[in-house]
Amino acid sequence: MTQQITHSVxxxxxxxxxxxxxxxxxxxxxxxxxxxxxxxxxxxxxRGVLEDAQSAPSHSNTQPWLVHVASGATRDELSAEMVAAYDEQRFSPDFTDTYGDGPHQERARLHGAKMYGRLGIAREDREGRNEVVRDNLRFYGAPHVAMLFLPQLGDGVRAASDVGMYGQNFLLSLHARGYHGIPQAVHGMFADTVRKKLGVSDEFKLIFGIAFGTAKPDSQLFDLAIGRVPLSESVVLHDTTLD
Structure with missing residues (x-):
């Protein structure tokens, strides 16, 4: 009996x-x-991805996310309206968007430099950069996009963190099933346009979208390595050490 327990453990x-x-x-x-x-x-x-995402933890089990998945003609019309809003400078963000002046701004700058560099778009090429934004709003050609909304609960911080965990589940579930996704904060810059097209009440705020489908393997950006900062820049250990 003891041997069986030991083997099992x-x-x-x-x-x-x-x-x-x-x-x-x-x-x-x-x-x-x-x-x-x-x-x-x-x-x-x-359905499987949505069910996996739905298992995300949330504050007091509030599950504050509201998700609209657009495909087919709705996806195409939504994209066209967002591109038109961008070209006409009709921005309607629900949340502020700034990186400050510290390391976060520098990380964002390096990310942009790698991406635009791979695409061969110079910093002074304004129209080339505008086209990259339009490609964002075309969902990079993905056949589906999930728009993630949250209700205005308090200052929104806890609800936003809950939606973030939902989004991570969504992305990991896609990856585990052999598909791909990209979270796109730029969608939030056109919240009114998105709400109007999808029939979403103003009480729900758009935080970001996730374009998803099958990656084009020969894309210029498919294997672009963005990288992450070392743990020492984001983690403080108290009374413990890492081997």
């Missing part, structure tokens, strides 16, 4: 270690793509 530990490594590999291999094939994602896959 050891087997469980081994399985747990393998699962953790597999999950770690999946998380670290997920990346945002910026060019998609037009092939639609099967409905059963979309």
């Amino acid at each position: 050891q087997h469980g530990a081994s399985t747990s270690s393998t699962a953790a490594q597999s999950f770690s590999d999946m998380i670290r291999s997920r990346h945002s793509v910026r060019e998609f094939l037009s092939d639609p994602v099967p409905p059963e896959v979309i």
Whole structure:
């Protein structure tokens, strides 16, 4: 009996270690793509992704997210209206958008430099950069986009963090199923346009969208490595050390 228990514990530990490594590999291999094939994602896959996302934790189980998934003609019309709003400078953000003057601004600058550099778009090429924004609003050719809204609960911070966890579940579920997605904060710059097209009440605020589908493998940006800062820049350890 003792031998059986010992074997079971050891087997469980081994399985747990393998699962953790597999999950770690999946998380670290997920990346945002910026060019998609037009092939639609099967409905059963979309349902599975939404059910995985729905399992996200939230403050007091409030589950404050409201998600609209646009495909087909609705997706095309929404994209066209957002591009028109951009060209006419009709911005309607629900939230402020600033990176400050510190390290966050520098990280954003380096991200832009890598992306525009890979595309061969010079800093002074205003129209080239405008076209990149329009491509954002065309969802990079993805056949689907999920728009993530939240109700105005207090100052919105807790609800926004809950929606962020929902979004991460959504992205990881896509990746685990062999599909791709990219969170796009720029969609939030056109909240009124999106609400009007999708029939969403003004009481719900647009935080970001997620374009999703199958990545185009020969895209210029498919393997663009953005990188992350070292743990020492974002983590403070108290009474413990990392080996």
